[in-house]
Amino acid sequence: MKRSGTPCPDPAAFITANLPISPVPSIPEILLHTAGPASGLWRLAGRREADAPPYWAYPWAGGVVLARHLLDRPEIVAGRRVLDLGAGSGLVAIAAAKAGAAMVTAVDVDANAIAAIGLNATINDVTISAVAADILDTPPPEATDLIVVGDLFYDPSLALRVMPFLRLCRASRIEVLVGDPERAYLPDRELKRISTQEVADFGEAASGGAVQAGVFSLS
Template identity: 55%
Template sequence: MDDQNSRDDAPDPAAFIRANMRIAAVPSVPEIRLYSAHPASGLWRLAADAEDAGEEPAPPYWAYQWAGGLVLARHILDRPETVRGRRVLDLGAGSGLVGIAAAKAGARSVLASETDRNGIAAIGLNAEFNGVDVRATADDLTGAAVPDVETILVGDLFYAADLASRVTAFLDRCVAQGVDVLVGDPGRAHLPHARLQLVAEHAVADVGTGSAVTTKPSAVFSFA
């Protein structure tokens, strides 16, 4: 009974985000405004909700802007021809920054893939606030068939060895079937350098800084 009551009292992710996170211009990408974390957000409550439901609580990566996503979003808005008129997948979308940038740049359609259900809620809210259409899925696409898209955007997914291995294998399959892939990354430990060709560089804020003052060089690569 106590477990059931705990689940019944758990916050709805979308309502929680609206009530506790602040809409703010994205560092280095001020054209886009997102629901963003701050010290009083109380994000631990969403993690506790997952734990009460018997799920493994995931760190709230979706609540922060990572350097790889920032550099990729900046590049897309500066070079809209990169995605204009194309079917786009934002892989590991977090709160939807890169997908929203693609939609603003004129993508024909945008699918945002994010396995954290709290991130899914944030994607919907952020896309609505920015006036764009982004469809979100909680499926882990890295183990699935090559999606029906023309461009895949990958912002900062090479920070852990197991994740990097799965993402690299998935992108290899996609490229083999003619899908274009762009990767944004500040040089994380498991970046597959042998498969990457530099496209552009920008200095952008890194995860958790919440400010454009503290920046680091980050790059956009094509994946071959």
């Protein structure tokens, strides 16, 4: 745990000072502030059980494959209003903006992720509206044509909340795209695979760093 009385650093200042800017593996067009061994990320993320894990500080395969998919097929998002759910670093949101989306909103529950999204949007010269919120128990978002979901099926309790929300969005005629390396709680029976690609994954760094990840649609 953090020492009593130790103030939490300003997230944007900490990220700028400690997370170097580097191109995303498999996506050299996008630069992100990414944590490394010397980042001291625990000083920002905290060590209490209630503190959100700093998933936003690393590129994960589901986000990487989905971002690559959008950049390679800009017609998917061109002129559309896109919402990135569980946006983390903002990687998929940035890809959507670069591919020509009319409006991009990135939503995450972690305030540190929101700070990272703002910084990452700036270094990639795109405009993204970053919102700190849990929207899984709310009605489908208005003024949204497409929801993109990168790597949100790593936890069973989260998966159980994500899917009902996505079903409601699809019923409201919002298109849904999911990027995932087929983690344990991906509801693949409800999804249609669109493409598969080998991409880098932070979680597999010890075994070579690449996994087969897919892009799926919710029908």
